[in-house]
Amino acid sequence: MAHNRATSLKDVAQAAGVSIATVSRLLNGSLELPVDTKARIYAAIRDLNYIPNPHARRLSRGRSDTIGLVVPDIANPFFGTLVAAVEEEADRRGLALSLFATLNRPGRELSYLRLLARNHVDGLVFVTNHPDTDQLAELINTTGKVVVVDEDVPGASVPKLFCDNEQGGRLAGEHLADFGHRKALYIGGPDDMISTQRRFTGFQKALHQRFGSEFSLLRYCGDYTVEFGRTAARRFLAEGRPATAIFASSDEIAIGLVEVLQAEGIRMPEDVSIIGFDDVGPLHLFAPPLTAIHQPVRTIGRRALSxxxxxxxxxxPPYPSEELVPVEIVVRSSVAPPSTT
Incomplete structure (x- = not known):
């Protein structure tokens, strides 16, 4: 029984009276040919219904047409939204996306960076959510074609894209100051991460600008997790509620914080005012809806690939070192003047 064999590059070359290499290089855009020769090749392609093998073409160009995206955790709504935005932008540009979830473990991050070094992807959008290791920065620098997003990897000489964390802290501080809060608590992520430092700096500057030295500011640092939000809330209660307002610097922290405070009968905003950060989770569904600093996560994802x-x-190198994406405050109902009772 006869089998229908797919038309090959060799078939096209024979029909056009040229070598296989000539056809291949024409299709790859690496060879300019006389008009009549090109016409014969394209006529052969049309007549034989030849469909180029995209994988073979990518290999011949030394490209995969695939971008890698490394994120800590796709279950976190922030990173899930970021992934969706990068995927959409890659699709718009005709590129594939390979997703690598590291579980925020440095060893897994290093192994995915080595994939890029072996040409498995054409470039990498890299997101970490823990303090830097020297090994990570060194591997990023030797790998090249990496953009660091969301959190810094100090020592990495590559383009970096962050939200304007200090602006976010400043907006939170100004909003609480507008309501007269002089006793504030900042709940952040790991102390040596750029987001924690800059959000606190902006927050502190805003309170200082409004009240001079006539304010108190406490700082709890841990992880950007719901569990740390719960831990921070229990500490806040154990210390006798030493602030009238809290700036929780991630959705996850805010969720854990509110869960414990509400379970203990603490009312928002009557007993304590709260502002969140990220505004990716359903903060508008809280009772009351939570005021938050909104990160344009989809914009960040699209811009990272661009x-x-x-x-x-x-x-x-060094390449342009840092690009900041503006944030904004979304005012809802979780802030009020301090209780006088």
């Missing part, structure tokens, strides 16, 4: 593709990687 930055990766627009950077002139042939030039010498």
């Amino acid at each position: 930055l990766l593709l627009e950077t002139d990687w042939a030039s010498e």
Whole structure:
């Protein structure tokens, strides 16, 4: 019984009277041919109904047309939204996306970076959620074609894209100051991460600008998790509620915080005012809806891929070191003047 064999590059070359290499290089855009020769090849492709093998073409160009995205945790709504935005932008540009979830473990991050070094992807959007290791920065620098997003990797000489964390802290501080809060608590992530430091700095500057030295500001640092939000809430209660307002610097922290405070009968905003950060989770469904600093996560995701593709990687580092995406405050109902009772 006869089998229908797919038309090959060899078949096209024979029909056009040229070598296989000539057809391949024409299709890859790496060879300019006389008009009549090109016409014969394209006529053969049309007549034989030849469909190029995209995988083979990518290999011949030394490209995969695939971008890697490394994130700590796709279950977290912030990172899930970021992934969706990068995926949409990759699709718009005709690129595939390979997703790597590290569980926020440095060892897994290093192994995915080595994939890029072996040319499995054309570039990498890299997101970490823990303090830096020297090994990580060193591998990023030797790998190249990496954009660091959301949190810094100090020592990495690659393009970096962050939200304007200090602006976010400032907006939170100004909003609480507008309501007269002079006793505030900042609940942040790990103390040596750029987001924790800059959000606190902006928050502190805003309170200082409004009240001079006539304010008190406490700081609890831990992880950007619901569990740490619960732990912080229990500490806040154990210390006798030493602040009238709390700036919880992630959705996850805010969720854990509110869960414990409400279970203990603490009312928002009558007993304590709260502002969150990220505004990716359903903060508008809280009772009352939670005021928050909104990160434009989808914008960050789209811009991260654009930055990766627009950077002139042939030039010498350091590349433009840092790009900041503005944030905004979304005012809801979780802030009121301090209780006088």
